[in-house]
Amino acid sequence: MLDQSTICAISTSPGVGAIAVIRLSGNESIEITDKVFRSPKTGKFLIGQAANSLHFGQLFYHDEVIDEVVVGLFKAPHSYTGEDIVEISCHGSVYIQQKILEVLISEGAQMALPGEFTQRAFLNGKMDLSQAEAVADVIASSNAAAHKLAINQMRGGFSKEIGALREQLLHFTAMVELELDFSEEEVEFANRTELQKLTEKIEVLLRNLKDSFQLGNAIKNGIPVAIIGETNVGKSTLLNALLNEDKAIVSDIHGTTRDVIEDVVNIHGTAFRFFDTAGIRETKDHIENLGIERSYSKLEQAAIVLLVVDTHNSFDLVKSRIDKIRGRMDTKQQLIIVANKIDTGLPTTIQQLEVLDLTDHEKLVFIAAKQKKNLDELIDYMIHAINIEAATQQDVIVTNARHYEILKNAHTAILRVLTGLEDGITGDFLAQDIRECLYYMAEITGEVGTEEVLGHIFKNFCIGK
Secondary structure, three states, X not given: OOOOOOXXXXXXXXXXXXXXXXXXXXXXXXXXXXXXXXXXXXOOOXXXXXXXXXXXXXXXXXXXXXXXXXXXXXXXXXXXXXXXXXXXXXXXXXXXXXXXXXXXXXXXXXXXXXXXXXXXXXXXOOOOHHXXXXXXXXXXXXXXXXXXXHHHHHOOHHHHHHXXXXXXXXXXXXXXXXXXXXXXHOOOOXXXXXXXXXXXXXHHHHHHHHHOHHHHHHHHHOEEEEEEEOOOOOHHHHHHHHHOOOOOOOOOOOOOOOOOEEEEEEEOOEEEEEEEOOOOOOOOOHHHHHHHHHHHHHHHHOOEEEEEEEOOOOHHHHHHHHHHHHOOOOOXXXXXXXXXXXXXXXXXXXXXXXXXXXXXXXXXXXXXXXXOEOHHXXXXXXXXXXXXXXXXXXXXOOOOHHHHHHHHHHHHHHHHHHHHHHHOOOHHHHHHHHHHHHHHHHHHHOXXXXXXXXXXXXXXXXXXX
8 A cells, every 4th residue: 555654865875965856755755845935036935836846945853054055845646756756955963964864854754764765656557666676776776787777667668578578468368268168069269379479489488588688687687707718828917907006926936826706897878897806827736726616616607708819829739728718618608718918929839820720709819917908998898798789689598586586487487388388278277377377477576565675676776766
């Protein structure tokens, strides 16, 4: 049940700034603000003023001026929450912000819970649940690619695609269930051929959405990049060059890096999560071996593998290292072979590497990490390897773990519908499988759900949004 109280909260970041914004939402928002607001020039009250208007004045507490403010009025139903909203722009003093909140609460407002403004927008039908979740992703986006995905989802790209197919499936469900009422007449209202085509279309959509989560999650949290190679090939030097800081210890001693060093850097609007791993070699050192095992573990998790090889070594040795890493990768991963130390490397090794046979998932770049030579070329390869630009142009990419789990369940259910159609099962069992798939599809947009689920989602929002 929707809470009818008027809520208030600071909507700008905590701390001191030039300006802070305090927001109210609820039927009494304008009335409560009017009790403490005065316009020295016009003397007008806020009640009765036009929607989407700004008003300069002063906020008072017992005839004492708290601050000069600008008040924005947004009236139901044409507001973010679908309720009357007041936004007070004041000076960013922490004292002023807290004093205004104190005054508003004393006049009848209540402190908002985390995400309560967006939750009211959802409950008032201003957005569906997937769009509401995207609001949090927009706020949290730390790179251009993640921002594009969140904005697209907030505009309803995800829910529109799900909703259109769900409506068609609902129609067929009704027809199948209608057949059950006329079972003795053996009539068929739902065309099985058309239902088969629609089900196949939904199966492809759900599978593609489910499979997009790996990329979407990587874009949101940083593309995982594992820097792999033997000891002393320049992995840590490369990491420091990419991060533009001395994150990893560099020395000529073999096995200096014994654990995975991780950091995130934003490159050309895309976040990359780098893992500098322990050098891979044969050793009896128990601690170093643990680090090497972690190196292989990070290799398996990476979307991009930077295999650093030393051009001081013979081509046969370098080629054997490349083949070893190739054998541990799958076709979904991108391999960039980074031939390092070209400023002092063996000319014969460099020449033979230049004609190395590469697959569609592999690239070769020659660098001198210590001098940062050809780093731009390496970065270009990384960006093109993951194809961020094309990915963010797609209509829908799943970035939310809740959506991913639901999509897995929905995909399993639609596969049962397909199997049932092929096996010619009776309408009652077919309708049950379709209903289950419909339920999961509706769970994404919030057409079905529980208070517990909603509470879990919105508690992770910041207060004031």
